[in-house]
Amino acid sequence: MYFWPGVAALWGALFAGLASAVTYFRVDRGRKDLLPLARTTYNAFTICVVAAAAILMTLLLQHRFDVAYVNSYSSLDLPLHFLISTFWAGQEGSFLLWCFWGSLIGLFVWRSAKEQEAPVMMVYLATFLGIVAILCKQSPFRILPPPVPADGVGLNPLLQDPWMVIHPPVMFIGFASLSVPFSFAIAALWKKRWDGWIARAIPWALLTFLTLGTAILMGGYWAYKTLGWGGYWGWDPVENTSLVPWLFTAALVHGMFLQRSRKRHRKINLILACTAYATILYGTFLTRSGVLADFSVHSFIDLGITGWLVGILAGFVLLSVALLAWRWRVIPVAEEDETPLLSRSVLFILGIAVFCALGAVILLGTSAPLLTRISGTPSQVQTAFYEKTTMPAGFLLVLLAGLVPFVSWKGESPGALAKSARRSLAVAAALTLLSLALGARKPDTLALLLLAFFAADMNLRAVLRKARNGKFAGAGGYLAHVGVGIMLAGIVVSGAYARSQRLNLQVNVPKKTGEETLTFLRVVPGSGARKQAMEVKVETARGKTFYVYPKMYVNSRTGQLMANPAIRSSATMDLYIAPQQYDPGQPQIIGRDVRLMKGTTTEVEGTGFTFRDFNADRAAMMRGEQKILVLTDMTITPPDGSRHDVTLRYVFHLDTREGEAEEAAIPGFPNGRMRVLAVSPNDGAVVVRLVGVSKNPADEFQAATVESLAVDVTRKPLIGMVWGGFYVMMAGGLLAFVKRSREARRAILAESTERARPEPAVPATGPALPAHTRSPL
Amino acid sequence: MKKGYWIAAALTLAFIGFGLTAFQKTLTPYLSFDEAKKARGVVQVMGGLDKASDRYDESRGELSFELIDPSGRRMPVVYRGIKPANFKDAISIVAIGRYREGRIDAEKLLVKCPSKYQGAEVEKAYAAAPPGMKS
Numbered sequence: 001m002y003f004w005p006g007v008a009a010l011w012g013a014l015f016a017g018l019a020s021a022v023t024y025f026r027v028d029r030g031r032k033d034l035l036p037l038a039r040t041t042y043n044a045f046t047i048c049v050v051a052a053a054a055i056l057m058t059l060l061l062q063h064r065f066d067v068a069y070v071n072s073y074s075s076l077d078l079p080l081h082f083l084i085s086t087f088w089a090g091q092e093g094s095f096l097l098w099c100f101w102g103s104l105i106g107l108f109v110w111r112s113a114k115e116q117e118a119p120v121m122m123v124y125l126a127t128f129l130g131i132v133a134i135l136c137k138q139s140p141f142r143i144l145p146p147p148v149p150a151d152g153v154g155l156n157p158l159l160q161d162p163w164m165v166i167h168p169p170v171m172f173i174g175f176a177s178l179s180v181p182f183s184f185a186i187a188a189l190w191k192k193r194w195d196g197w198i199a200r201a202i203p204w205a206l207l208t209f210l211t212l213g214t215a216i217l218m219g220g221y222w223a224y225k226t227l228g229w230g231g232y233w234g235w236d237p238v239e240n241t242s243l244v245p246w247l248f249t250a251a252l253v254h255g256m257f258l259q260r261s262r263k264r265h266r267k268i269n270l271i272l273a274c275t276a277y278a279t280i281l282y283g284t285f286l287t288r289s290g291v292l293a294d295f296s297v298h299s300f301i302d303l304g305i306t307g308w309l310v311g312i313l314a315g316f317v318l319l320s321v322a323l324l325a326w327r328w329r330v331i332p333v334a335e336e337d338e339t340p341l342l343s344r345s346v347l348f349i350l351g352i353a354v355f356c357a358l359g360a361v362i363l364l365g366t367s368a369p370l371l372t373r374i375s376g377t378p379s380q381v382q383t384a385f386y387e388k389t390t391m392p393a394g395f396l397l398v399l400l401a402g403l404v405p406f407v408s409w410k411g412e413s414p415g416a417l418a419k420s421a422r423r424s425l426a427v428a429a430a431l432t433l434l435s436l437a438l439g440a441r442k443p444d445t446l447a448l449l450l451l452a453f454f455a456a457d458m459n460l461r462a463v464l465r466k467a468r469n470g471k472f473a474g475a476g477g478y479l480a481h482v483g484v485g486i487m488l489a490g491i492v493v494s495g496a497y498a499r500s501q502r503l504n505l506q507v508n509v510p511k512k513t514g515e516e517t518l519t520f521l522r523v524v525p526g527s528g529a530r531k532q533a534m535e536v537k538v539e540t541a542r543g544k545t546f547y548v549y550p551k552m553y554v555n556s557r558t559g560q561l562m563a564n565p566a567i568r569s570s571a572t573m574d575l576y577i578a579p580q581q582y583d584p585g586q587p588q589i590i591g592r593d594v595r596l597m598k599g600t601t602t603e604v605e606g607t608g609f610t611f612r613d614f615n616a617d618r619a620a621m622m623r624g625e626q627k628i629l630v631l632t633d634m635t636i637t638p639p640d641g642s643r644h645d646v647t648l649r650y651v652f653h654l655d656t657r658e659g660e661a662e663e664a665a666i667p668g669f670p671n672g673r674m675r676v677l678a679v680s681p682n683d684g685a686v687v688v689r690l691v692g693v694s695k696n697p698a699d700e701f702q703a704a705t706v707e708s709l710a711v712d713v714t715r716k717p718l719i720g721m722v723w724g725g726f727y728v729m730m731a732g733g734l735l736a737f738v739k740r741s742r743e744a745r746r747a748i749l750a751e752s753t754e755r756a757r758p759e760p761a762v763p764a765t766g767p768a769l770p771a772h773t774r775s776p777l
Numbered sequence: 778m779k780k781g782y783w784i785a786a787a788l789t790l791a792f793i794g795f796g797l798t799a800f801q802k803t804l805t806p807y808l809s810f811d812e813a814k815k816a817r818g819v820v821q822v823m824g825g826l827d828k829a830s831d832r833y834d835e836s837r838g839e840l841s842f843e844l845i846d847p848s849g850r851r852m853p854v855v856y857r858g859i860k861p862a863n864f865k866d867a868i869s870i871v872a873i874g875r876y877r878e879g880r881i882d883a884e885k886l887l888v889k890c891p892s893k894y895q896g897a898e899v900e901k902a903y904a905a906a907p908p909g910m911k912s
Binding site: 343345350360365368372378380382393595685 | 812
């Protein structure tokens with residue numbers, strides 16, 4: 001059973017999309033008169049996809065729990081913003097979200113592609129039709145057989161966070177917009193138009209760089225403030241499969257600027273556009289096919305679409321490779337010129353190489369379980385692998401970013417560069433010495449800091465220079481590099497000099513760490529939307545006092561224990577307090593607690609205790625009372641050979657989740673009393689407390705334990721620089737995006753007035769280079 | 778200019794070569810209990826929790842338990858750290874660490890619990906306290 005309007009919209013999208021692609025093909029074969037039809041069918045495709053998304057959203061908002069997807073991810077108690085986010089809580093919904101953005105972006109693409117419209121739109125449609133086909137097969141509109149559930153399963157409590165509401169939509173904008181450079185590149189290869197596509201595709205590549213980067217940051221920040229393991233990046237496959245496309249997109253953006261400025265290096269961008277798109281498909285395959293099921297803290301459930309994903313991936317990779325191989329010899333290559341090694345062109349090429357190598361290595365690590373499965377034992381790499389490999393790449397990237405502002409495309413003499421770099425080198429050295437004075441000691445981190453500060457200052461000077469000349473709009477790249485320097489310094493310092501301590505805080509007993517004194521005061525009960533928290537008083541060495549509230553609560557739906565850290569941020573460091581375990585404490589107890597497994601006999605002081613079975617009496621519950629009576633049947637065999645059957649009564653209150661047990665005598669022990677402490681029907685186990693059975697009374701003495709809270713306390717110096725640097729980098733990207741979008745629009749307008757004149761044949765060498773040959777500074 | 782490309786290619790290859798060696802060094806294979814006993818270096822084993830076997834030593838902050846594989850073989854595991862929440866509900870546990878003195882000295886546990894959610898949190902990772910960490 002399916003909710004037919006949704007299914008109709010999806011199939012409508014599939015057919016409209018196919019029709020549009022076929023019509024575009026005929027347009028390309030010369031039927032120019034069909035162009036309006038191709039566009040109309042594309043618009044119909046968009047309308048169908050948007051309608052499917054709107055229908056799913058409506059079902060979610062209306063709590064239609066008869067729809068399987070609605071039932072699996074939403075529930076009545078969710079506030080509106082979380083209810084909206086259940087749209088992308090599952091695989092089907094997130095695929096639909098991907099298509100939703102893709103169909104809307106396509107409206108801009110066909111308007112801007114001009115004479116390349118037909119081939120570009122055919123490829124562009126193809127990149128989404130596969131996903132639409134998956135959605136037709138694995139529909140989000142499946143209806144459950146009756147009866148209709150009264151409430152849904154609900155949204156994973158970890159995802160009930162504002163960051164997780166906006167993270168997926170932003171990320172899928174990035175995924176969808178990367179289809180544009182890919183489509184343009186394939187069309188360029190097919191139609192042998194080597195240069196025109198760059199200007200039109202740059203804004204979309206930059207959009208992917210921005211949105212994917214922002215999504216990665218949001219995911220990292222969410223992990224940092226919610227999960228409580230103290231970091232923002234865990235090298236999990238899900239994280240890696242968004243990082244790798246981002247690295248390749250960064251490479252592509254650099255390559256596009258290079259080709260645009262130099263009118264050469266065409267092969268690089270054709271390869272990069274294909275590779276970047278392939279990494280998105282490969283990542284989708286890795287995380288959604290279940291191949292990594294045993295290797296990640298995320299769980300990946302195989303929906304039975306693995307074959308489809310492999311097919312789509314293989315199809316696009318083969319298409320890219322075949323076209324590249326076919327056209328390789330006719331792609332115009334610039335004649336050998338005398339550009340020296342120390343030139344912006346070479347720095348760009350090296351930077352692109354580092355991005356690609358880093359992306360490939362991270363992808364290699366992420367694919368480890370898959371690769372090793374072929375050779376036998378599936379294996380995984382430790383996170384040390386990523387730490388080891390990213391460090392040298394980080395060195396190279398900041399070094400290149402630092403040199404780039406004062407090196408022109410045509411080259412620079414080392415002497416001139418040294419002269420312009422002197423000031424930044426002095427600033428970087430001073431800041432590094434300051435770090436040394438503040439306690440940074442490791443030589444590798446100091447070296448990286450020096451380079452990061454150098455890169456930040458060199459690029460900052462370039463930004464200021466541009467701003468003084470009234471060309472701030474063109475300083476996007478430099479500004480992004482300033483951010484890279486700051487961010488890398490933050491990553492290095494907060495990682496290498498974080499200090500952690502695990503403390504067991506007994507209630508009201510102050511405990512001194514290196515700099516602070518922590519006192520666990522009390523449990524603050526939750527109420528309404530506020531979660532139960534632990535009140536901890538922190539006194540700093542300087543005599544300042546503040547209170548932090550790490551959260552620790554049981555999710556009422558799942559019974560899972562949730563723990564969120566408390567973070568106290570100051571300008572120079574974060575104090576990160578992650579709750580690990582709470583012990584409510586217990587008074588001194590007399591008795592022996594024995595765990596009995598169903599059907600087995602446990603001997604205590606010569607007497608056998610056999611737990612036969614449970615009997616749950618739900619009569620009270622049927623009457624509407626919130627309790628269940630559990631009867632535990634036991635056989636007790638004292639040493640004298642007699643057998644006694646005993647039934648213990650235990651009442652479990654569903655509202656308070658507490659039990660209440662009656663005491664019973666123990667046959668064979670004159671002073672013996674026993675009662676049930678806990679039952680766990682899933683394990684088939686019961687815990688009983690025996691009193692007065694031991695020869696030595698000390699065996700029945702359980703000392704009192706004190707209420708206590710175990711926390712991990714971490715000091716993270718300068719972690720604010722990670723976020724701050726990222727913002728600066730994104731601001732630079734945004735500036736570049738605005739500038740390149742304006743340029744693209746101007747180019748399109750200019751072309752429209754010229755009535756779609758075909759692009760002139762490309763000369764083998766670049767034309768005489770005007771303004772940008774000189775150093776832009 | 779050609780030289781630039783050559784350097785870039787050499788750099789990429791060198792880096793990927795470096796990545797491959799790091800890959801081999803940090804690979805932690807999923808091994809059966811018998812293989813784990815012979816292996817050197819970090820390995821990972823997976824098994825069900827023997828629910829009668831787990832002990833938590835408060836004073837040393839050490840959790841010890843036994844894993845059982847489908848053919849009934851057992852592997853003792855020690856994990857220095859706080860007992861993971863919902864430990865008892867685990868369907869399966871992955872222990873990542875070194876085999877020493879008849880048991881796995883786990884650096885990390887992946888505890889897989891039954892969950893009705895498709896997505897994160899069916900499985901949760903727990904890292905042992907780093908050696909330098911004071912208790």
